[in-house]
Amino acid sequence: MKRxxxxxxxxxxxxxxxxxxxxxxxxxxxxxxEIVFTREPGGTAIGDRIREILLDNNCKEMDYMTEAMLYAxxxxxxxxxxxxxxxxxxxxxxxxxxxxxxxxxxGYGRRLGESVSVINSYAVAGCMPDVTFLMKxxxxxxxxxxxxxxxxxxxxSEKVDFHQEVYNGYLQLEKDNPDRIFGIDASRGIEEIxxxxxxxxxxxxxxxxx
Ligand code: ADP
Ligand code: TYD
Numbered sequence: 001m002k003r004x005x006x007x008x009x010x011x012x013x014x015x016x017x018x019x020x021x022x023x024x025x026x027x028x029x030x031x032x033x034e035i036v037f038t039r040e041p042g043g044t045a046i047g048d049r050i051r052e053i054l055l056d057n058n059c060k061e062m063d064y065m066t067e068a069m070l071y072a073x074x075x076x077x078x079x080x081x082x083x084x085x086x087x088x089x090x091x092x093x094x095x096x097x098x099x100x101x102x103x104x105x106x107g108y109g110r111r112l113g114e115s116v117s118v119i120n121s122y123a124v125a126g127c128m129p130d131v132t133f134l135m136k137x138x139x140x141x142x143x144x145x146x147x148x149x150x151x152x153x154x155x156x157s158e159k160v161d162f163h164q165e166v167y168n169g170y171l172q173l174e175k176d177n178p179d180r181i182f183g184i185d186a187s188r189g190i191e192e193i194x195x196x197x198x199x200x201x202x203x204x205x206x207x208x209x210x
Pocket of ligand 2: 013014017041055099101103
């Protein structure tokens with residue numbers, strides 16, 4: 001099967017993902033390489049409807065397992081409808097959050113542990129990123145950076161302890177997946193971070209994914 005390149009971006013809220021996604025888009029544009037940009041939860045019409053439920057502040061009573069399954073359901077649709085076909089067509093797919101978000105937020109943050117990887121093994125169906133950029137930033141700093149942003153969604157409005165657990169989860173995932181997850185010190189300046197990402201992308205393009 002013809003295979004494109006699959007890149008995901010992860011990290012706490014406010015860690016600079018969107019900022020660096022703009023840089024990543026520019027990296028490929030400058031090379032005249034077409035990309036498919038997408039995000040989770042969402043990325044499809046069905047996924048966007050699931051996203052509304054997940055982020056709705058009126059759904060505070062949501063059971064954690066329901067939450068994990070809804071993220072996985074959105075992902076299953078996204079993988080089958082968007083990501084797999086794009087990769088099969090040899091395209092470069094850039095995804096704002098993917099399965100590591102579930103491992104960090106639901107697995108560690110909600111303490112659902114191993115069940116989250118089991119559910120998600122069905123959702124991703126073997127389709128994993130070639131490289132994942134993890135924006136490493138203390139969640140408290142991320143929260144301050146976005147404090148002026150519009151109203152917090154259901155996940156963002158969780159307590160500091162939850163966001164710290166999520167962040168510790170991300171650091172553990174980085175340790176467990178050194179070949180795939182590329183950790184970035186996101187407390188530095190935007191250009192410095194961009195330069196690290198561009199270096200890694202050059203490696204990915206030349207087929208040296210380390
Ligand atoms: P995310 O998509 O992870 O929520 P954003 O890219 O939207 O994060 O960044 C959150 C805020 O922090 C924005 O106001 C952005 O301009 C700012 N920001 C992004 N990167 C940096 C950085 N390296 N240093 C300081 N502020 C940053
Ligand atoms: P979003 O607005 O996309 O957040 P951000 O701008 O920070 O990327 O909202 C997605 C929220 O959902 C975010 O708080 C992280 C959370 N999330 C999970 O808890 N599990 C998941 O599997 C995914 C994809 C996201």
